[in-house]
Amino acid sequence: MISFKQFLQEEDVYHKMPKQAAEVFLKHCTQWNDVDVPLYRLTRAQNGVHAMRTRSTRVRASESQGGSREIQKMIFAQPGWEGYPDRTQSIFCSTKKEFVVGDIDEYGENLVLIYPFDGTKIAMTTQANDFNFINLVQIKQVNDLPVMHAESMIQSYWAMTINKLRADVDLKTSLQNLKENWLKDGKFDPTANGNEKAVEVYEMSSNTFRKTLQFLVEKVPEVWTPEFIGCELVTPATINLPGKTREAWFTGKYLSIPYPDWKRFKEEVKALQTGTELPPKQPIFTAR
Incomplete structure (x- = not known):
């Protein structure tokens, strides 16, 4: 011994x-x-x-963190993860x-x-069996909104949002630009602060896309607490x-x-x- x-x-x-x-x-x-x-x-x-x-x-x-490195950086930078x-x-x-x-x-x-x-x-984790599949977008009032996890956020909804509105280098910059375009007095602005092209994209999109965009603009990343994502x-x-x-x-x-x-x-x-x-x-x- x-x-x-x-x-x-x-x-x-x-x-x-x-x-x-x-x-x-x-x-x-x-x-x-x-x-x-x-x-x-x-x-x-x-x-x-x-x-x-x-x-x-x-x-x-x-x-590499399961394809969700940038999102994880934002998550763990928020209060509550100390x-x-x-x-x-x-x-x-x-x-x-x-x-x-x-x-x-x-x-x-x-x-x-x-x-x-x-x-x-x-x-x-408390709600998902794998951290890379946590529910990052819990919009319970929208019945047809599918569960959103880190990988699908990058590969589909987040990517779709960024690609339709503007192309950015990383998620943090993309989120900042989304807020600049769509946030007014702390609330989501469907007129995109007068950006007619962005409004046209928004109005032609699905309800799921609109709700996801609103959530990203108003709530992310501050809402990503341990309790919220599980x-x-x-x-x-x-x-x-x-x-x-x-x-x-x-x-x-x-x-x-x-x-x-x-x-x-x-x-x-x-x-x-x-x-x-x-x-x-x-x-x-x-x-x-």
């Missing part, structure tokens, strides 16, 4: 035996309610074999294995079970699992258990909790 000082200094700690991982769980995941109900993550091991280990989250090598984990420095999980793997027999070798350390701030901030002590399928992301240390080792790991945790001893098991992994 490594010392606690070594543990804090090392970014990755490999655990050769399930009992070692179980000891880490009982020391650093004391707030986790049930070892049988973890978070789930589907990921391919670089060397083809996952190991039991303690890890720290990494900074993403790519800035304290939420940075998604460019987080690990992403699901509350249910069915969401991440589908057929456990086919994908089980790439499935890892995740236990965040005590005190970790965990962000979760996110919450929890900890291992307050997380409610399993519930419906949701995405979770966090920054910090965590225990990662490969699915093939999970059963024995849980047995070791429960044995340590009850003071019993399991039959010895040979090491299944040699740390590099």
Whole structure:
């Protein structure tokens, strides 16, 4: 076993035996309610074999965020998101294995079970099973308005709005220009401040387009609070699992258990909790 000082200094700690991982769980995941109900993550091991280990989250090598980077920048710049984990420095999980793997027999070798350390701030979706599919335009008084999520906002309605009215470099600039054209005294102005060409486009458009444009001009991005789009901030002590399928992301240390080792790991945790001893098991992994 490594010392606690070594543990804090090392970014990755490999655990050769399930009992070692179980000891880490009982020391650093004391707030986790049930070892049988973890978070789930589907990921391919670089060397083809996952190991039991303690890890720290990494900074993403790519800035890609599911095709919604610019919208996410605006969202997280709004009041109310203080304290939420940075998604460019987080690990992403699901509350249910069915969401991440589908057929456990086919994908089980790439499935890892995740236990965040005590005190970790965990962000979760509450209305959608994936952050990139959150409902960004909740205009409930319009019955025929479809659900709008980040990808469709970029690919269809937002793009359609910008393409019809003017072309801009990025979403932030586009939004600013929309407000300049259509906002007057804090309210949507259907006369577009006298822009006849813009009014002609508006009048020939569908009710869905009009309502979406009005929403963008009057409400965005200020309305994008965690409550509005459906996110919450929890900890291992307050997380409610399993519930419906949701995405979770966090920054910090965590225990990662490969699915093939999970059963024995849980047995070791429960044995340590009850003071019993399991039959010895040979090491299944040699740390590099």
